[in-house]
Amino acid sequence: MTLTPTNYDNLVEGSKSxxxxxxxxxxxxxxxYFAQFWEDMVQQYGxxxxxxxxxxxxxxxxxxxxxxxxxVFPSIYFYHKGEIGLCSFDFQKPDSSIRRCLExxxxxxxxx
Numbered sequence: 573m574t575l576t577p578t579n580y581d582n583l584v585e586g587s588k589s590x591x592x593x594x595x596x597x598x599x600x601x602x603x604x605y606f607a608q609f610w611e612d613m614v615q616q617y618g619x620x621x622x623x624x625x626x627x628x629x630x631x632x633x634x635x636x637x638x639x640x641x642x643x644v645f646p647s648i649y650f651y652h653k654g655e656i657g658l659c660s661f662d663f664q665k666p667d668s669s670i671r672r673c674l675e676x677x678x679x680x681x682x683x684x
Contacts (some may be wrong), residue, residue: 575624584624584651592659592674593624595638596646606646609666616651617674629678650677 575584575593584591595609596603614623621662626634628642639656648659655671657674 573622573624574631575626575634575637577633577637580634581617585654588653589623590621590677591624591651591665592648592670593626593651594620594625594646595628595642597629598627598669600645602633606666609670610646613670613674621674621678624630630633645657648673652677 573583584593592613596606599603610623610625617623626638628635628638628645637652640647640658644661646661648661650657650659650673657677659669659677661669
């Protein structure tokens, strides 16, 4: 799901769900390569957590909503009931990076 100034507060900040959010630059070659890994994770885990995306190249109006000033793309962060954090990312193993972040945050927040 593409996050916008119109839907961000309601969908993400107003949610009780765990959100995994990708921040990317649509002009970067690696972001295009990474897109398939992201879509696979959405298909696999979409029933358990929410996924959102922000393209910093075309959605400059979203920069003020992001919790960090991202300089490496793609970057991933999580949001859950006001808690925000970065997901570590290994560009050599993007699928396992997303999965590791998603699973650790899901388990952590499931216990709360």
